[in-house]
Amino acid sequence: MDGRTRRREDTRQRLFEAAVELIAEQGFSATTVDDIALRAKVAKGTVYYNFASKTALFEELLRHGIGLLTDDFRAAVRDLPPREAVAALIRAQLEYIRRYRAFAQLLLSEMWRTNREWQQTLMLLREQAIGTIAETVQAGVDAGDLPDDLDVRVAASALFGVGLVVAVDWLVFQPDRPIEDVERSLLGLVRRVV
Amino acid sequence: MDGRTRRREDTRQRLFEAAVELIAEQGFSATTVDDIALRAKVAKGTVYYNFASKTALFEELLRHGIGLLTDDFRAAVRDLPPREAVAALIRAQLEYIRRYRAFAQLLLSEMWRTNREWQQTLMLLREQAIGTIAETVQAGVDAGDLPDDLDVRVAASALFGVGLVVAVDWLVFQPDRPIEDVERSLLGLVRRVV
DNA sequence: GTTTTTGAACTGACCAGTCAGTCTTAAAAG
């Protein structure tokens, strides 16, 4: 990667970060391109040099963010027996949310919204993330390691949702509480199920 | 109630309904007052005759919607022993979400957003709803009916969140599946915990 | 020499909020 590419990557990264924070706080429509450029400390022209439109910037952002999450999920469960794999998923999710708090908040806000231009994108990405969880749970059921009356589909979305809500709730309403604490409580809850 | 009052109540109700649907689909900022007026079949001026501003309309909407939810929660747990009370809460929440699907979707999208004018309002209302759940769980722990290593605060927000996410996910992505099905699966999951 | 960034000016669509005027309803006056 030469200097030019690196510089450009860096600009795009700064734009992603600025956009994700602002959109998490205010939502997509309330966030202006001028705001994003200002926070990323670039000129407005640079935004449009790097992205086709505000919407395109947001879509790439979604793809990028959920890609990272799915990677983390896959890495977390690799070679683990089902029960531990589920716990590992929770941990990976919390870890991810801690690192990318703004993105998590944004996901929570946009994931179940209909009628927006990027809804299609988001649906695919959601399937990717929840699908990974569902695979793990299914493997556990098949191996007889998890109860076979478990509704895999509901369990997967419940797992995904409970992590997201509890973690974001913690970030927004009691940010001083150490994450280990929240993680322990949540794992305690989930362990009773699996 | 005379004809005038009835007429006005009716207009306000129609505005609430139009607003809640549009905001659930598109978000607050992306929803225009013209849209709301159009869907409610009134003139734009009528919106401002009945509400001080777009934000005020939304705030009253939130108060109204969460008020109903809290009422349902309180009614559901009345005189029930702790374990059954928790199950009753889940049922009440699902029932509520089925009836006011758009409002639930809206809540899920806006509840954890920061930096918006109505955030204060929302925080209070959230405390009201989750607080009711926390009371019930706490009563269960005190009575020795629920395990005393349960983190009440986390458990309450987890309960609230899991219901919201699972139900909205169901409404958005598999609306044909009967609710009893979802309710059974969810109760199955939660029963393992409590 | 080429790519990337800058910054400021500009356009046109869109949108929250306003207001002078119209319609509706209840009740008072005849």
Place this chain on the structure above:
DNA sequence: CTTTTAAGACTGACTGGTCAGTTCAAAAAC
């Protein structure tokens, strides 16, 4: 019962401002 009055409810064209997206010449980085 019919007409008048007045407040209440509603209307929609209009205004002032905002914002996505464009343009471009000049500068900086490589």
